[in-house]
Amino acid sequence: MLPYGRQSIDQADVEAVLAALGSDWLTTGPRVAQFEADIEAVAGAPAVTVTNGTTALHTAYAAAGVGPGDEVVTTPMTFVATASCANLFGAKVIFADVEDETANLDPAAVEAVVTSRTKAITAVDYAGHPAEYDALRKIAERVEAVTIGDAAHAIGSTYHGRPVGTLADLTTFSFFPTKNLTTAEGGAVASTRAGLLAAARTFRNIGMVRDQDKLRHPDEGGWYYEVQSFGLNFRLPDLLCALGSSQLGRIAEFKAARQRLTARYGELLADVPGLRLPIQREGVDPMRHLYPVRILDGRRREVYDRMREAGIGVQVNYIPVYWHPVYADMGYRRGMCPVAEAFYAEELSLPLFVDLTDADQDRVVEALRHILGS
Numbered sequence: 095m096l097p098y099g100r101q102s103i104d105q106a107d108v109e110a111v112l113a114a115l116g117s118d119w120l121t122t123g124p125r126v127a128q129f130e131a132d133i134e135a136v137a138g139a140p141a142v143t144v145t146n147g148t149t150a151l152h153t154a155y156a157a158a159g160v161g162p163g164d165e166v167v168t169t170p171m172t173f174v175a176t177a178s179c180a181n182l183f184g185a186k187v188i189f190a191d192v193e194d195e196t197a198n199l200d201p202a203a204v205e206a207v208v209t210s211r212t213k214a215i216t217a218v219d220y221a222g223h224p225a226e227y228d229a230l231r232k233i234a235e236r237v238e239a240v241t242i243g244d245a246a247h248a249i250g251s252t253y254h255g256r257p258v259g260t261l262a263d264l265t266t267f268s269f270f271p272t273k274n275l276t277t278a279e280g281g282a283v284a285s286t287r288a289g290l291l292a293a294a295r296t297f298r299n300i301g302m303v304r305d306q307d308k309l310r311h312p313d314e315g316g317w318y319y320e321v322q323s324f325g326l327n328f329r330l331p332d333l334l335c336a337l338g339s340s341q342l343g344r345i346a347e348f349k350a351a352r353q354r355l356t357a358r359y360g361e362l363l364a365d366v367p368g369l370r371l372p373i374q375r376e377g378v379d380p381m382r383h384l385y386p387v388r389i390l391d392g393r394r395r396e397v398y399d400r401m402r403e404a405g406i407g408v409q410v411n412y413i414p415v416y417w418h419p420v421y422a423d424m425g426y427r428r429g430m431c432p433v434a435e436a437f438y439a440e441e442l443s444l445p446l447f448v449d450l451t452d453a454d455q456d457r458v459v460e461a462l463r464h465i466l467g468s
Contacts, residue, residue, distance in 0.1 A: 098272075192220075222352075368390045
């Protein structure tokens with residue numbers, strides 16, 4: 095089975111992990127700080143590492159102060175964690191529809207649903223194409239909300255010359271194996287706002303405070319620390335940070351490969367009937383995590399089944415979040431976001447990863463041509 099996504103691990107990655115394994119630090123050591131600095135160099139903002147993309151979202155909502163009575167506006171075209179992490183803090187999630195062209199959160203739809211209770215507006219950079227953050231920030235500023243960018247797909251992308259970590263007040267990343275780089279499991283939260291970043295750092299470290307200037311009882315002794323607010327242990331260990339730094343050393347190579355494969359798909363599939371290809375907006379330089387096509391004429395299920403039967407690991411990204419039973423049980427109903435639902439009915443992610451060969455890509459294209467032409 096040709097997978098739809100796969101990590102790229104080389105000998106340098108292996109050696110970096112082995113060096114960490116042989117050091118005095120397996121966790122909370124110097125490689126954590128190094129990886130955070132390496133993320134900042136790519137993302138454009140200081141970062142705090144966490145254990146995965148979901149805990150990154152959890153940490154971002156904590157840093158934003160999301161709680162009971164608040165509303166969080168987000169997209170249904172994402173993995174459930176983008177929304178569910180806000181629910182876990184007692185917030186009400188408001189789903190706004192997406193743009194037909196990009197499947198990203200539609201600023202006009204957000205404008206229609208924000209209220210004085212809106213605490214955060216969370217966009218997702220679907221498939222690696224950044225959302226329209228300039229418009230979203232204007233809406234957020236008007237209602238005094240925080241903007242959060244779920245950039246799990248998008249580290250390495252830029253928007254009008256700005257790296258994704260600078261576009262929202264808080265930005266989250268995922269380093270799952272199918273993403274643009276991997277730490278096996280891992281994630282990060284970035285922010286250009288020092289207060290939000292400090293809150294994220296404290297939350298991921300169980301709420302512990304050691305800074306003498308911030309202690310309520312600073313004279314207890316060198317061992318002393320305080321927990322002034324609740325947090326969780328979301329610390330990413332040195333072993334995985336070592337892998338992350340090694341991977342980031344190849345981020346330009348990864349981006350070039352993904353962009354070449356994306357362009358090649360565009361050329362090879364341009365004349366295939368019954369198929370709609372992804373677009374790229376002016377000013378956006380995406381590092382594509384997915385290559386999402388749209389299968390027209392109600393044939394997506396047939397194409398999915400036949401591609402999988404042919405040994406080609408296509409995927410569907412994503413089921414609209416409010417379709418999941420946990421949201422249906424809270425009263426959310428299908429039909430709320432018709433553009434997102436129309437996108438879901440047609441979307442199919444083709445294999446895209448750094449080590450995908452031209453021969454394997456040709457195999458994907460020929461299989462798709464054959465099915466749609468039959």
